[in-house]
Amino acid sequence: MNMDEALSLFSGHQYSQNRSELTVAAYQTDLVQFFSFAAGELGVESEKLTVDLIDVYIVRGFLGVLADHGLARKSMARKLAALRTFFKFLCRKEILLINPVQRVASPKLGRKLPNFLYLDQMDGLLRASDCTNLLGARDQVIMELLYGSGLRVSELVGLDRENLDLEIGLIRVLGKGSKERVVPVTNYAIQAIEEYLKMRKDHSEILLLNYQGTRLSARSVRRILDKMVAKISMEQHVNPHMLRHSYATHMLDGGADLRSVQELLGHLKLSSTQIYTHLTRERLKKVYDQAHPRAK
CATH class of the missing domain: 1.10.443.10 (Intergrase catalytic core)
Incomplete structure (x- = not known):
């Protein structure tokens, strides 16, 4: 299954779970960014990228590039969460047999205390x-x-x-x-x-x-x-x-x-x-x- 088909199936599932428009759109943005990176790494055109081509090394490489560009750990964790949810869904639907994100550790986040008024x-x-x-x-x-x-x-x-x-x-x-x-x-x-x-x-x-x-x-x-x-x-x-x-x-x-x-x-x-x-x-x-x- 190519990535466009997988993303369409995943987004439909998200809507069926009463996810908000903003949440679905955020997932789509993060996933499309990852697809673009993966296609470049594999040397294939984006429309020819299929879900079975993704492995743990591509996911880690994606996070590495984000870190090199100075992306905040919280933002990296959010993008990784989108990938986890997406590939877990594909495995549950038996579109994939192996989850490429399963062995990827989340970036450690420092606890930031919320601001409040006296x-x-x-x-x-x-x-x-x-x-x-x-x-x-x-x-x-x-x-x-x-x-x-x-x-x-x-x-x-x-x-x-x-x-x-x-x-x-x-x-x-x-x-x-x-x-x-x-x-x-x-x-x-x-x-x-x-x-x-x-x-x-x-x-x-x-x-x-x-x-x-x-x-x-x-x-x-x-x-x-x-x-x-x-x-x-x-x-x-x-x-x-x-x-x-x-x-x-x-x-x-x-x-x-x-x-x-x-x-x-x-x-x-x-x-x-x-x-x-x-x-x-x-x-x-x-x-x-x-x-x-x-x-x-």
Whole structure:
């Protein structure tokens, strides 16, 4: 089977597993890059490259070239993960008998702690919106849900009115892999949503609208946040995901248990949530070093 046929079959499988358009496109980009490299190494035209020609040495050579070009280890690991998933699929379908990626080790990744905002910084952002007008009221809803419920920006912009149960303070969100979860909302968020919806004159079921009356995009949320940061003269660069990091960090600081935070964030693996415990320990150690006279 040639690579185009294999990629088409694999992409169809990915869609059947409810993978997002972005995920499928990322896999395709990484795989096409690998196919181009492999064809060059084997001295064949790309359209004549077949899956059975790939061996472990070609995969290692591909990673070596990426490293020589200075690609970050995290990016290399992502490309290798795409290859693993692709060739594992081909073996499971019995298109291949031997997985050429099976004996390739993943590059070791250093643990990078996520950035977060301190309570006073977060308070400044939460007070930055002018809630006397429609767009300002909408922006307040954005802030309250990103920080108050720890939503991903994609989950936020995907919300419809039917996802809200403001009487009991819960919202239903669609997370990664089209997995639904229910998360609580703060009283501040409930009040902000109610005030925003009162100002609206439309009948749209979409919760967050842009000035044209259509669904707000993730890119627009980033621009709105940039304006808020500039408004309060905050020097630190802030992105929407930092509010989610801040939510998790402040929850753990406040005594929440790790399993509960994992469920609230929609993490499949506990290890994804455990990084925030490292973050809180790092922060406490920094405070200790700065404040205790015997630590200096």
